[in-house]
Amino acid sequence: MKEERIIFHIDVNNAFLSWTAVDMLRRGATEDIRNIPSVIGGDEDARRGIVVAKSPVAKKYGVKTAETLYQARRKCPGLKVFPANHELYKRESDKLYQYYLQFTPTVERFSVDECFLDMTGTHYLYDDLIRLAYQMKDEIHEKFGITVNVGIANNRLCAKMASDFEKPNKVHTLFASEVEEKMWPLDVGDLLFIGKRSAETLKALGIHTIGELAKTDVSLLTKYFKSNAIYMHNASLGIDDTPVTSERAERKSISTTATLPFDVTDKSYIRKMLLSQADEVGLEAREKKLYATSIAIIIRTDAFVNYSHQCKLENPTNVSEDIFKKAYALFERAWKGEPIRLIGIRLGNFIKTNMTQISLFDTDTVDDGSSKVQEAVDQIRSKFGKDIIMPASLKEEGSDRDGK
Numbered sequence: 001m002k003e004e005r006i007i008f009h010i011d012v013n014n015a016f017l018s019w020t021a022v023d024m025l026r027r028g029a030t031e032d033i034r035n036i037p038s039v040i041g042g043d044e045d046a047r048r049g050i051v052v053a054k055s056p057v058a059k060k061y062g063v064k065t066a067e068t069l070y071q072a073r074r075k076c077p078g079l080k081v082f083p084a085n086h087e088l089y090k091r092e093s094d095k096l097y098q099y100y101l102q103f104t105p106t107v108e109r110f111s112v113d114e115c116f117l118d119m120t121g122t123h124y125l126y127d128d129l130i131r132l133a134y135q136m137k138d139e140i141h142e143k144f145g146i147t148v149n150v151g152i153a154n155n156r157l158c159a160k161m162a163s164d165f166e167k168p169n170k171v172h173t174l175f176a177s178e179v180e181e182k183m184w185p186l187d188v189g190d191l192l193f194i195g196k197r198s199a200e201t202l203k204a205l206g207i208h209t210i211g212e213l214a215k216t217d218v219s220l221l222t223k224y225f226k227s228n229a230i231y232m233h234n235a236s237l238g239i240d241d242t243p244v245t246s247e248r249a250e251r252k253s254i255s256t257t258a259t260l261p262f263d264v265t266d267k268s269y270i271r272k273m274l275l276s277q278a279d280e281v282g283l284e285a286r287e288k289k290l291y292a293t294s295i296a297i298i299i300r301t302d303a304f305v306n307y308s309h310q311c312k313l314e315n316p317t318n319v320s321e322d323i324f325k326k327a328y329a330l331f332e333r334a335w336k337g338e339p340i341r342l343i344g345i346r347l348g349n350f351i352k353t354n355m356t357q358i359s360l361f362d363t364d365t366v367d368d369g370s371s372k373v374q375e376a377v378d379q380i381r382s383k384f385g386k387d388i389i390m391p392a393s394l395k396e397e398g399s400d401r402d403g404k
Contacts, residue, residue, distance in 0.1 A: 006129055007244060008117040009151040009159035010100070010136070013168035015113035016040045016053040016261065019092045020082055022145040037061060038080040041069045042269075052084055052261045066262030086258075086276050089113070095144065103136070106246045111259035111342075114163075116156055118244035133171045141169070157192050157240035158183070164190075179238035184211030191235055195303030198225065198232075210236050254281050254290075255298070257344030263302040264340045274327050277345045282320035285347060291316035292347035295323065297330040300342035308346075309334030316351055323347070 012018060017040050021033045033055060040053040049069035061076035073079050093112045100107045103126075106118035119129055126132045133150040140148050151163030153174045161183060162174035174182055189199035191210050201224055207213050213221075214236035221229035234240070256277045264270060274297075285292060296310030309330045317323065327345045 003120060005154050006119040006122070007153055007156055007159040008119055008133060009110070009153075009156070009163045010096075010115050010117065010140075011149045011151075011163045012096070012113040013147045013149060014053055014055075015146075016084060016089060017055055017082075018146045019089055020085065022092075023085075023088055025145070033080065033082065036080060037063075037076045037078055038082065039063060039069070039072060040084050041072075041081045042084070049081075050262070086273075090280070092144070096140070099140070099143070103132070106244050108244045108246060110160070111257070114160075114259075116159065116244045118246075130171065130173065137169065137171055153238075155238070155240040156242050156244065157235055158238050160192055161190075174238070176238055180211070183238060184209060184214060184236075186210050188213050191232070193235065193304035194232065195301070195305075197303055198228075201225075252350075253346050253348040254284050254288075254292075254350075255344060255346035256280050257298055257342055259300075259342045260340060264343075265337070270331065270335075270340065270343055271328060273343050274331065274345065275324055277343075278324035278327055279320045281345050281347050282318055282323050285318035285350070289352060290350040291318050291352065292323075293349040293351060294347070295326050295330065296346040296348070297327055297334055298342070298344035298346060299331075299334060299340060302339035302341050304341065305338075307334065310346075312349075318347075 014034070017034060017038065020040060025032060035057065036055065037058045038055045039051045039058055042050045042052065051063060051065050051067050051069060051072050054063045054065060054072075058072070058076055058079060061079075063072045063075055063079070069079075069081060089112050093109070097107060097109065097115060100115055100117055104117050104119055104122055108116045108118075110116055119126075119132075123129060130152060133152055137148055137150055140146065147169035149163045149165075149167050149169070150171045151159040151161065151165070151174065152171070153159040153162055154176050158174040158176075158179065162172040165172040165174075165182075186209065187199075188194060188202050188207055188210055189196070191213070194202075202208075202213065205216075205220070205224070207216055213232065216233070218229055218233050221232055225232060258273055258277065260273075292313060293316045294310060294312050296308050298306070298308045300306050311326070311330060313326065323345065331343075
């Protein structure tokens, strides 16, 4: 008999603001920004000031994620704004990932602040997995100064749904036997990967709850949602066979993705994310002394439709600036203009040389020197900090011709 799957989904509560608060306290701040009206926001001077994350106090004033800082300040005149720090978030995410590996080798990052843990079979190590979840939640608060929600279920979908129940600092279960009681009464828009437009269509059809969706004939759903209909119906029944994929397995690619804090249509915001991601995957490739011969851009829309666009590289590379230029060009070709929920870069088909072909007919090769320049830059940044030096196109885009 096949062993019953047990999946944890652990989600950091208000991650960006919480990590910023903890970092400030470590550096000697006397005020915890989680306890005052505060937000993580964009650059107000560049007129791109948008609320990325908000404190519970700011929320009480009606401040909302994705609204402009101007709107937020009108609601809360004393609001304090702090810049996003994606490098910090990545470091803190890595610390949590290493902590999770103490309990199971099968851990998958869903986003920078969310992980799935496959706990199947670990009951031989832990007598009570629900009690273990509470222990982990409390230890995370003690060790890292943040709170998390833990969802426990028989698959990824239900574990994710469970962790989104009442917040913060909670443990919830959504086992197969609990789907009808706990999930079916929820609004259909709360179902994982049901976007706003799909939810509106469902409600126009008279389907308002997840339970009503579960009882709807698939043929009717197919008429309106095509191939997504089967997913929607299975999800409403709590069915999901997707495995948890461990990063510790041998990797044939290097990738990074970011789930955005709000639906994004601003190309300049995406450009900044790709700048950071190109630097991240480029550094990992350089550390492993690998050169990519293919690159892909990964996009998830607000309707949770995933698509990617990839190409082969004429010249193998692990140089961040080269990766960014190609990734951004791919993005511009691939993007259909929809609001974006997730963006990422993937490098693949690695080789261990960066020799560049001189011409189509000449088999002699030459190293163009860019990798050596990048290596020197890495050494300087390793010694003095990441922001001390970087290629011009990886700096804040004061003269960004593409970031309209």
